Amino acid sequence: MKLASVTASGKALFGAIDGNGGFVDLTDDFPAFATLSDAAAEGALGAVFEAAKGRNATHEAGSFSYEIPLPRPEKIICVGVNFPARNEEYKDGQDAPPNMSLFIRFARSFTGHGQPLIRPPETPQLDYEGEVAVVIGKGGRRISQADAYEHIAALTLCNEGTLRDWVRHAKFNVTQGKNWDGSGALGPWLVPFERAEQLDDIRLTTHVNGELRQDDRTSRMLFPIRRQIGYISTFTTLAPGDIIVTGTPTGAGARFDPPRFLVPGDKIVVAAEGIGELRNGVADE
Numbered sequence: 001m002k003l004a005s006v007t008a009s010g011k012a013l014f015g016a017i018d019g020n021g022g023f024v025d026l027t028d029d030f031p032a033f034a035t036l037s038d039a040a041a042e043g044a045l046g047a048v049f050e051a052a053k054g055r056n057a058t059h060e061a062g063s064f065s066y067e068i069p070l071p072r073p074e075k076i077i078c079v080g081v082n083f084p085a086r087n088e089e090y091k092d093g094q095d096a097p098p099n100m101s102l103f104i105r106f107a108r109s110f111t112g113h114g115q116p117l118i119r120p121p122e123t124p125q126l127d128y129e130g131e132v133a134v135v136i137g138k139g140g141r142r143i144s145q146a147d148a149y150e151h152i153a154a155l156t157l158c159n160e161g162t163l164r165d166w167v168r169h170a171k172f173n174v175t176q177g178k179n180w181d182g183s184g185a186l187g188p189w190l191v192p193f194e195r196a197e198q199l200d201d202i203r204l205t206t207h208v209n210g211e212l213r214q215d216d217r218t219s220r221m222l223f224p225i226r227r228q229i230g231y232i233s234t235f236t237t238l239a240p241g242d243i244i245v246t247g248t249p250t251g252a253g254a255r256f257d258p259p260r261f262l263v264p265g266d267k268i269v270v271a272a273e274g275i276g277e278l279r280n281g282v283a284d285e
Helices: 036-041 045-052 084-089 145-151 164-168 225-235
Strands: 002-008 011-017 023-025 076-080 101-104 117-119 130-136 152-159 184-192 203-208 211-217 243-245 268-272 276-280 282-284
Touching (some): 002 023, 002 045, 011 045, 036 045, 045 152, 130 225
Antiparallel strands (some): 076 101, 130 152
């Protein structure tokens, strides 16, 4: 079972996705939680996973739409330039930096599986970035790398959509190019994290209109996920339900000559072994 947040008949629900793609509504089983974000904040995602076992679908596949799995995370922290070839793409002759690049995204900048990424009228430079995201289950400060995996509750996928010219509007930040409403996607669901093999060396790919654009493995990250959790928790307390978006491989549209930005009608599929596929189209605002 995988946990998901959906809309069915105009109502926001949370629950599980079964093996046939049906939805098991668990909303009424947890009246104390309005959303999966509330369950995550209380460290209760494990209880929701348990409640889903042996239950029959309440909604058939196709009768609901996916929302982002955690609608109100306290923090979404993204890691930039985290694969060797991505560092080389910058063509500045510099080795990988000793510390990771980080930036923040807001939940409103993401949409759900099956929904279009939104291209704003201010710029046509909407780009894709396929990534694995981890959901914090146990909070902490100054978490050791050795203990980092004990703080992960679940995994999901991210298409960290970016407006390329807007990330260069200022000298020291990329915030404004990373936070346009609905420009990225999270989902489709949360997969419970139970063992290191789910993260240490899995394949991550992005296809655009059936063409393989990004293809790498998490084992090649410049800053592995254990280190990400240790480093981030040094300066901020990680809270249950926080999301860390862990970095994208080379092959984004901006790196082609000429660039290949997304246009309405494009279909993007981000996939990772053991997690699933995040599928989105593109539409103009």
